[in-house]
Each structure stands twice: as C-alpha cells, then as structure tokens.
Amino acid sequence: MRGRTDLSNPDHKLGSRVTPRKAGIVNDPKLTRARALRAKSSHTETRLWDLLRARRLDGLKFRRQLAIGPYVADFVCLERRLIVEADGPLHDAERDAVRDEWLGRQGFRVLRITNARINEHPELATDDIRKALGETPHNQGPLAEYRPSPLAGEGGPAEQGRMRGR
Numbered sequence: 001m002r003g004r005t006d007l008s009n010p011d012h013k014l015g016s017r018v019t020p021r022k023a024g025i026v027n028d029p030k031l032t033r034a035r036a037l038r039a040k041s042s043h044t045e046t047r048l049w050d051l052l053r054a055r056r057l058d059g060l061k062f063r064r065q066l067a068i069g070p071y072v073a074d075f076v077c078l079e080r081r082l083i084v085e086a087d088g089p090l091h092d093a094e095r096d097a098v099r100d101e102w103l104g105r106q107g108f109r110v111l112r113i114t115n116a117r118i119n120e121h122p123e124l125a126t127d128d129i130r131k132a133l134g135e136t137p138h139n140q141g142p143l144a145e146y147r148p149s150p151l152a153g154e155g156g157p158a159e160q161g162r163m164r165g166r
Contacts, residue, residue, distance in 0.1 A: 031067060041065075044086050044115040045074060051126055052084070058130065069106065071099055076108075080133050083110045086118055109135075 041049065045064070052062040052075055062084075066076045075084040083103060100110045111132040118125045 028067075035065075042086070042088070042115075044088070044118050047122065048075065048084070048086055048113075048118050048125065051122060052129075057126060058133070060133065068103065068108070071103065073103070073108075077133065081108050082129075082132055083108050084129055084132075085110060085112045086115055087112045088115045 041064075049064050051057060053064075055061055060077050060079060063076050063078070064074065066073050068076070068083075073083040074086050076082070077084075096112070103110055109132065111129065113125050113128055117128075
C-alpha cells in the first residue's frame with residue numbers, strides 16, 4: 001500500500017499518495033519501537049550518528065535504528081552487512097550473544113563499541129568501524145539479493161545510448 005493511490009476511497013484526490021502512516025497502518029511493533037528509539041537517541045548514539053550519517057564514513061550509507069527480524073540495530077551498513085552497536089554500561093552479555101548469533105545467520109557482522117570509546121575517542125571508534133568494514137564479506141546471507149534502487153534510474157549514459165540504437 002505504500003506510495004500507491006487509494007482508488008477504493010471515494011474521497012481520494014487524484015495523485016494523492018497513501019502511506020502506511022496516513023492510512024493508520026503503524027501497528028508493526030518493530031517499526032514503532034525503531035521510530036521511538038530514533039526519537040530518543042542517547043548522547044552517544046547521536047554523536048556516533050553524526051560521524052556516520054550522510055555517507056561521511058568512506059562514502060558508505062548507514063541507517064540508524066533499523067528493524068531487522070525481531071531486533072532493532074543501532075546503525076547498519078546494508079552494503080557491507082555491518083551492524084554497529086553503541087554499548088552502554090547496561091548490557092546483558094548472554095542476550096547480546098543470542099542476538100548476535102541470529103544476526104550472523106542472516107549474514108550480518110556485529111561490531112560493538114563502548115560508549116566510553118565513542119565519547120572519549122571518536123576517531124578510534126571510526127577506525128574500528130573502518131577495520132570491520134574491511135573485514136566484512138560482501139553479499140552474504142539470505143538478504144544477499146537485496147539491491148537498493150539505482151540513484152539515477154535505470155542504466156547509465158552508455159546503456160541509454162545503446163537503447164536508442166547508437
């Protein structure tokens with residue numbers, strides 16, 4: 001239903017889009033939780049997001065508070081299948097191990113960085129992320145077929161010329 005014109009509604013306006021939020025379909029607990037986490041980020045998460053957002057780290061796109069299966073990951077680079085978790089003082093090691101194992105079976109690698117390292121030495125935290133990005137195998141796991149839409153539409157200039165018979 002996302003982004004589609006709702007023709008079943010007699011009050012629809014031509015060209016108006018119905019998003020899940022407009023349609024009242026926000027019952028997915030994972031999405032609701034991810035939105036709440038984005039709205040209430042800790043100081044440390046905000047600081048790390050400032051280093052990762054807008055392709056600031058080596059031109060790679062990161063997403064924050066992304067729902068993956070039953071979990072919500074702090075920061076995710078889908079292209080490199082890397083999850084970066086900002087770990088505060090209150091973490092359950094046994095629960096984290098179960099979570100990391102499940103995410104690993106989905107083809108993700110989880111990197112945990114302590115809040116102290118992010119706050120006191122952000123340059124070392126980004127070095128840790130770069131190192132993990134270099135060690136992360138590309139395109140593995142069940143979501144390996146996932147390919148984001150091309151930024152400029154289908155095909156580049158060379159392909160467009162070929163399509164026109166040039």
